[in-house]
Amino acid sequence: MIFDLKTTDKDTKARAGVITTDHGTIETPIFMPVGTVGTVKSVHQSELKDEINPDIILGNTYHLYLRPTTDILEQAGGLHKFMNWDRNILTDSGGYQVYSLAERRKITEEGVKFQSHIDGSYHFFSPESVMEIQRSIGADIIMAFDECPAAQSSYTYTKNSMEMTHRWLKRCVAHLEKVPPKYDYNQSLFPIVQGGVFKDLRKQSAEFISEIGADGNAIGGLSVGEPAEVMYEMTDLVCDVLPKDKPRYLMGVGTPINILENIALGVDMFDCVMPTRNARNGMLFTAHGTINIKNKKWENDFSPIDEMGITFVDTMYSKAYLRHLFASKELLGKQIASIHNLGFYLWLVREARKHILDGTFSTWKTQMVNQMNKRL
């Protein structure tokens, strides 16, 4: 993997770059649509490519391991072939999902024992097994196995957890060297900065992670319940430590405003279920604010969903029609809203990139944050 940092904004810490992998280039800043089990929910691969047009999408190791299973993915020749997606894929490590299981998992130094949310069967993830699973899935970017402590965790818990995450990282790196890629392209491991909401721990973790010399670095354990201002403070602090010549990925963030604010702090990559999950609940993100399309006020508004027309759905369907689909619990409603929201997220990061490149990011960002903060 090569990262070519094109420019850093003069007024903020925002960066524009290009990542090159064996599956092509990724222009940063980038938002990665989440394709949990090998499908970006309710969106055809062709729509994803032609309408939403991300250079990279995300898959979830935990979900893919349970279904369709690594065995099937290996027989298919990896996730790219299985789902018919020839651009980049990143997989998380399964850590976040496993920890969300709460009562259904037990963490030890060796790894995590957990019960499947599907059938209650027992499984064990270790840094080593998660590396092997990610070799089988075959994403271009794979994540180190980490513990993601809850937002309200104590200093002591967070410190111990972070130190274990660091030890696990060493095991991930060591094991990957023993297990070569299964397919005919390279995979890059991104380690994950942890440390909760504690500045000294975040700094310590960022320093540890930086020394690994990975192709890219991730920031985990944020957007888990803490106030946005605290998240920004942590991101800022961590980005100041992480190497400038490697892409930085802020995991699981966030709203369009969160994304612009974090771009301004030096983050290059994002993922979040919000555009698709909120879409399925009838919430639309636009450049002029959010829309709850279930609201009665849209009942006879026959104007297009979004005059900007970023994707085909925006001008093909009216707000009144989309509201009717949600009122009638029709699947097409979820499909339309998902394409719209993802189209908007990708538009937003592409616009951010343009403004970083032409030196107008800061004023543009301020204007966009004001606009997007409204409820329509």
Add this chain to the structure above:
Amino acid sequence: MIFDLKTTDKDTKARAGVITTDHGTIETPIFMPVGTVGTVKSVHQSELKDEINPDIILGNTYHLYLRPTTDILEQAGGLHKFMNWDRNILTDSGGYQVYSLAERRKITEEGVKFQSHIDGSYHFFSPESVMEIQRSIGADIIMAFDECPAAQSSYTYTKNSMEMTHRWLKRCVAHLEKVPPKYDYNQSLFPIVQGGVFKDLRKQSAEFISEIGADGNAIGGLSVGEPAEVMYEMTDLVCDVLPKDKPRYLMGVGTPINILENIALGVDMFDCVMPTRNARNGMLFTAHGTINIKNKKWENDFSPIDEMGITFVDTMYSKAYLRHLFASKELLGKQIASIHNLGFYLWLVREARKHILDGTFSTWKTQMVNQMNKRL
């Protein structure tokens, strides 16, 4: 509406024709995808047009009356504009849905009092009100208000019901003359032959309906539980009575085999929820038989869904991938299967038309029925 009967098959009673309305031409035999509340479930209008390519789709008066309501549809300028579909639309009369409500409706000579399946509110449909509702919806082909008796109804019940349906037809025709179309195109009323499974009643009804001189004629009350052979017997008998120079629409039928058999008996138009409903349950129709994609046997079958490649989904996705989507309860599974099945149904009627036109329908039909009868 003009119906141009191009040819009648030399070996069977199959016909190929062209219907022309203010929204364009409809090549017959045709299958009309069902768009209950103004959406063919889980299919984008653009996919419907570009991939499935029907000249006409169907909407349900009962559902559209309740949601989005005729008021909203009138404000939108009719269903075509509301859902952004510029080809033909046919609406049923609401009769069938109202009768399916069973305990929730009361039939009198005046009309039917019923309770909404959504909120239990009381409503009343009469031949007159249903004509007005269909004026507001604005379909190109609208259906007379009829009673559709259950398959097990007695001779006496069926006879009385048929006679009331005939009286209701007169009221529909009279009322339509008083209420002009609401939009800038014409609407054609199709009356409906009833008579259950009783030959003399079917003949009597077909004769009555023929005398109306409508633009086209429908056969109702079949495929409601009676054996396929009985349905074919009734269709055959009715088609022999109905005028040759008008299109014949067999309501709510059926499997791909039912469709070919009825085409052979002289039916020109079909609709059915089967391709989409069964799709959502993981059943695929193909030229070589049916597939239950949930079956474990497809787990590692990485061949395309359908080598024939009628629609883009057939070659974009593998059987193993589609099975995985169903196993994971992913919406994309329903979307893929729906497009596949509708694409196949439309392919089937287009092929039938070609074979009628070139005089090879009979042998082709026999071969197709044998092939499609298999479970893969």
